[in-house]
Amino acid sequence: MVTNLPVRAKVKWAEVTAAKDPRDKIRLMREFLALCPRHKGTEKLIAYVKRRIAQLEEEIEYARRVKARSRHESLIIEKSGDVQVAIIGYTNSGRSSLLSALTNARPKISDRPFTTLKPIPGMLIYNDVRIQLIEVPPLTRGLSEGYVRGSNALSLMRAADCLIIMVDLSDDPVRDFMEITSELKESRILIEEPKGYVEIEKTDTGGIRIVGGRLLDSTVDDLRRLLVSYRIPSAIVKIHGEVTLDEVEDSLFGSYQYKPTIVIGSKIDLPNARENMERLKDSIGDRLPVIGVSCITGEGLEMVAPSILKAMRIIRVYTKKPGEPPSPKPVVLREGATIGDVASIIHTELRERFRYARVWSGLDRANVMKVGLNYKLRDGDIVEIHAG
Ligand SMILES: Nc1nc2c(ncn2[C@@H]2O[C@H](COP(=O)(O)OP(=O)(O)O)[C@@H](O)[C@H]2O)c(=O)[nH]1
Ligand SMILES: [Mg+2]
Structure with missing residues (x-):
């Protein structure tokens, strides 16, 4: 993408990255643009830097507005639970309804646009895993000009472990999906594993x-x-x-950041929704999981939590002390995690003094193994660590 930038432009970019204050950053980015030659090879870079400027301006404006409105309204959600999932989409796509159907949160649901302007968290527990769902302020249309409303939305997405892209099946879900994904790409969020x-x-x-x-x-x-x-x-x-x-x-x-992602088509109970669902599935293929739901009839809602855990490749491991039953609360890990990872999560010392572990397989409890630090765990395994 980047080709043959003049030395002065490179040095200017070093100044941009060193600057802390967003206003300084904006000024330096403008100076960078002035030093950037215009040709095919720099087109994308120039577009990207312009977007960054727009985002920073938004960020400053958003912070100002919110400060004026209330000091108590929280814009950043404190993480809790085992995994955090950001629900993103346009206004009216049904994000609040989903949050309300799956968790104890009670966001305002309305067909008035922009009902939810600050993030709202709720907790969904599935198979002992605590999934924090966060309704992110809505994205805005007119995306080719390109900006995510309030870089607050962007920072919430960046902080999340997983994304739910919500599209309204009663409208034009294929168009919405394309717009949202191109927006994410421009913001350097990857939704497919690169x-x-x-x-x-x-x-x-x-x-x-x-x-x-x-x-x-x-x-x-x-x-x-x-x-x-x-x-x-x-x-x-x-x-x-x-x-x-x-x-x-x-x-x-x-x-760039990679976020495991699932796509949810909402309002599958409405006319034309099933046809649109087929179109959406055809256009996405097997790149991402796609679920159709209705918050009115409840259809499809049971698939949301398992799809999140699958997309994130989550495994649950139950630890136990010798002679005691396993802990009811699992350690939540990603596929590929080892006994060593579990030991360090419990206590760094446990890893240092590690001798061996006993593992009861999640698939067959009668299958007990004595294993070392590099043993790769599977979902549902019970682990007993012996240290010296
Ligand atoms: N028929 C139908 N309407 C829905 C469904 N989910 C949401 N709605 C309606 O769509 C509108 C917007 O919903 P809301 O959850 O507030 O969307 P948000 O702006 O994305 O948070 C409201 O009028 C909801 O009642 C659904 O599954 N079926
Ligand atoms: Mg809402």
């Missing part, structure tokens, strides 16, 4: 270190030269999967 992505953490000393993954098409020296040209002499570059040097450069302008 082949690779990179996170860059600047450090004060230590030079450039690469952790994990693989750098395609270039050497570590190329990477060093690239970062130095952006005035980054020292950083930890975390590569997930495989990335190209271009992708590393792109990530210097804003990092």
Whole structure:
């Protein structure tokens, strides 16, 4: 995406990232744009920086409005539960109705647009897993101009572990889905697991270190030269999967995040909704799970929690002390987690003094194994850790 920026532009971007105050950032980004050559290779970058400016302006404006309105209205939701799921969509798509149907939260439900302007949390418990659902302020249309209403919505999405994209099946769910997903992409939120992505953490000393993954098409020296040209002499570059040097450069302008995502079509009880549901499924294919629900008849609601856990690849592990029954509350982990992960969650010391663990399989309780730190756990396993 980024090609041949002049040195002065790169240096200017270093100033942008160093700036703390959003107003300074905006000013420096404008200066950056003035230094950016206009050609095919920089089009996307320029569009992205313009969006960032618009978002920051929104953020400042939003903070001002809210401060004026009330100091008590909370805009940031404190995380609770085992996983946090942000419900996003346009106004009237049925987000409040879903939250109300699945949790004890009682948001205002109305066909008046923009009823919910601050985030509302509710708790859904399924198979011992506590899922915090958060209704995010609605997205706005006119997305090609592109902005998410209040970057508060964006920060809520970024903070969540999982997203529910809600679309109204009685309207045009395919159009809405396309608009919302393109908006997310522009905001650097990925809803499908990418082949690779990179996170860059600047450090004060230590030079450039690469952790994990693989750098395609270039050497570590190329990477060093690239970062130095952006005035980054020292950083930890975390590569997930495989990335190209271009992708590393792109990530210097804003990092990407992957969020497991499910799509919910609402109001399946209304006329034409089933046809629209088929169209929606056809356009998404097997890229994401799609569920049709009605908050009036209750259809499909039972599929929401299991789909979230499946998309997030959640597993539950029950710990026990020798001679005692297993804890009723599971440790909630992602697929691939090991005994070592469980030990460190309970206590770092437990991991250091670890000798062995006994595991009762979640699939067959009669199957008891003696295992080490690297043993990969499965959903429903019971674990008893023995330390020295
Ligand atoms: N028929 C039908 N109407 C629904 C359903 N879910 C929501 N609605 C209606 O759609 C309108 C908007 O719902 P609301 O939950 O407030 O949407 P939000 O703006 O996304 O939070 C309200 O009039 C709801 O009664 C549903 O499953 N079936
Ligand atoms: Mg609402």
